[in-house]
Amino acid sequence: AQKVTQAQTEISVVEKEDVTLDCVYETRDTTYYLFWYKQPPSGELVFLIRRNSFDEQNEISGRYSWNFQKSTSSFNFTITASQVVDSAVYFCALRGGSNYKLTFGKGTLLTVNP
Amino acid sequence: GAGVSQSPRYKVTKRGQDVALRCDPISGHVSLYWYRQALGQGPEFLTYFNYEAQQDKSGLPNDRFSAERPEGSISTLTIQRTEQRDSAMYRCASSPGTGGATNEKLFFGSGTQLSVL
Numbered sequence: 001a002q003k004v005t006q007a008q009t010e011i012s013v014v015e016k017e018d019v020t021l022d023c024v025y026e027t028r029d030t031t032y033y034l035f036w037y038k039q040p041p042s043g044e045l046v047f048l049i050r051r052n053s054f055d056e057q058n059e060i061s062g063r064y065s066w067n068f069q070k071s072t073s074s075f076n077f078t079i080t081a082s083q084v085v086d087s088a089v090y091f092c093a094l095r096g097g098s099n100y101k102l103t104f105g106k107g108t109l110l111t112v113n114p
Numbered sequence: 115g116a117g118v119s120q121s122p123r124y125k126v127t128k129r130g131q132d133v134a135l136r137c138d139p140i141s142g143h144v145s146l147y148w149y150r151q152a153l154g155q156g157p158e159f160l161t162y163f164n165y166e167a168q169q170d171k172s173g174l175p176n177d178r179f180s181a182e183r184p185e186g187s188i189s190t191l192t193i194q195r196t197e198q199r200d201s202a203m204y205r206c207a208s209s210p211g212t213g214g215a216t217n218e219k220l221f222f223g224s225g226t227q228l229s230v231l
Contacts (some may be wrong), residue, residue: 004156035219045157045205045222091156099174100145102220104156 004094006105011084014113021057021077021108023092029053032096034068034075039089039107051075056059082112116140118223120206126229135191135226137206146189148181148221151203160204163189164212177186196230202228212214 003026013019016104025034036048049059051068059066063080079086089107119138127133139146144165149157150173157174165186174180178196183189193200207220 037222042224043203043227044224045207047221051218058187093156100147100162100170101159102147102149102157104158106154106156 002029002094002096002099002101002103004092004103004105006090006092006108007108008108010109010111012111012113015049015084016081017112019082019110019112020080021079021090021092023075023077023105023108024032025073025075025092027094027096028101029096032094035068035093035095035102036075036077037091037093037104039091041088045091048077074084082110084112084114086110087112118206118208118221120204120223120226122226123183124227124229126231128231129197130195132192132194133196135193135204135228137189137191137223138187139187139208140210140221141187142210143210143221144186145209145218146183146190147207148189148191149205149207149222151205151225153202157203160191165208170200183184193228196228198230200227201230 005024032053034051037044056068065078067076091104091107091108093102093104121136144164147158151157161181162170163183178194181191203225205225207222209218
């Protein structure tokens with residue numbers, strides 16, 4: 001069985017603060033993929049990043065960075081110098097082995113205040 | 115089209131009515147998925163199509179729910195005799211390859227918000 005836990009239900013920060021969204025996953029598969037999606041107030045789900053289980057290199061994309069720690073089964077997401085436009089619900093998701101089903105966490109609502 | 119299109123955007127219906135939700139995937143995408151997202155939750159898998167074949171319907175809650183994709187493109191999710199507990203956001207997603215390519219990202223539509231009164 002697969003499980004994704006996003007323990008932070010809501011986070012509120014002031015613009016320009018750094019913020020980290022936590023994601024812990026469970027899977028018995030040796031090969032799996034981790035994803036982050038953003039759901040802005042408009043409601044669509046926007047793909048942010050995909051990481052496979054064999055690549056533990058951290059990734060940076062502009063103000064976004066991801067820290068994959070296989071030893072702790074975590075795939076945390078950091079936004080540096082947050083902006084109001086970053087306000088959204090962020091979902092971490094897992095897809096394992098040959099299973100095409102994407103398992104989502106419950107999401108973290110991030111509010112960035114001006 | 116440029117993205118996954120779902121219609122209607124909002125659907126309000128009375129308990130006991132049937133509803134049909136439409137999904138138009140990205141042109142050429144082989145795989146199509148339906149997910150349901152309750153308020154405050156992440157999306158949950160309902161069913162998966164590879165071309166026109168429904169390969170997995172294990173996530174459909176009960177036999178009031180059905181889906182089809184007759185020509186391997188547009189898909190319809192039908193809920194018969196709707197109940198209040200069916201109220202949720204129904205999301206469609208597509209991806210270019212077959213479902214076995216687990217590394218593929220899914221392209222999601224904006225969803226249909228269903229409210230059953």
